[in-house]
Amino acid sequence: MAEIIITGEMKLSDIVESDKRALVLFPRFGIELGFGDKTVADICTRREIDLQFFLLMVNTFLNPDYFPDNQLRGVDVDMLIGYLVESHNYYLEEKIPYLQSLISGFKNKVDHPAVVQLEKFFDQYIEEVTDHLAYEDETAFPYMAMISAYQKKTDSPLGQVDYSVNIFEDRHDNIQEKLSDLKNLLIKYFPPANDRYIRIRMLNELIDFEEDLINHARIEDKVLIPVVKQLEKQLRLKK
């Protein structure tokens, strides 16, 4: 994959030409296709998106080696949460239902006793992912948004709170591992079953989802958690 660093002067259409994976990020920022020759900077101004934040998310997404430590510390918690929540919505409303439809299509086409278990495996996995995302959306992120709002608003110390980012960190487990199992089963072990393109489509989608989740977890572990820890520290210091 070409490793270009996306900058504010680049046209959105050129970014898509150079790496089609960028497409999936646009909805997460409320950017719609049909943007003509607008540059990244143009669209960010128009849609009130923080340009630096947009570049950081796009570049880390397209290039796993792009991880500028110095820029990550100052990232705004609310922007991060907004981005992560939009990603969750995409997984839950788009990606997972599509994968489910492919797997059930595969099941209908393939006559093999293991295919039922394969679907069961996937369904259980989806339950785990859904729980994982729901916990973040309903517990971890609201807490983070709350302390971020508090930090911006007032100088008085925060009262007793029964949650901290350490709890989130402790229970933040890896949700892409089973996806990798599923991928390997389909590539290496599930016998040829005259399934032609449906298995290839499934694999493309699984690989895509896996990459997205790895990036997502990396943003949470390496950016969100340190930033919120810093915020908690500042709040404790308030007198």
Added chain:
Amino acid sequence: MSKTLLIAEHSEVVRNGLVHIIGSFGLFDDIHEITTGSAIESSLIKLDPDVLIINPLLIQPRFPKWVKEFKSGGIGIAAVVYTLFDDELKELFDEVIQIGDTRLKIRNKIERLACHKPKPGKEEVESILSKREKDVVRLLAKGMTNKEISEHLFISTHTVITHRKNISRKLNIKSVAGLIVYAIINEIVSVDELHGGEAI
């Protein structure tokens, strides 16, 4: 090649110190920490680390046997020691990190562990299971725990764990649910034998 380190140490001061110092070497992509001996076996299976640094006190009664079994799995194991400890036992480990070691000394020891113990690459390993490994897969698919499998096959739980590690490495399938699908595909187990049809 990406490398993983697991640190098993109950003292937060020592653990954080190790993470901080070793983290600065840039030898590992992932450094995981655990604080009790009870989590160690499951962590080893799950993380499949290249290097383990462990305080021997965490696994004291069972460790001589244990260290041998895991070393056969290709992990480099270092003991972190800051209490009095039997020298003979220390020899079981590949390296011993003393609390008074300098940064450079620690670096040398860790590099030896990380570089001289290459695990068999995933591509080189043939994805064919031995008869015993198939037994383990079959019993796992039936819903047995490590302990039940060990009793059933008359082997120690550590051996079961070593088998499981090798199975996961050979097949590149880590979850039990994934292994069940593999087992059905390869007719190691039939659908009727599955434990209530459940796979976790």
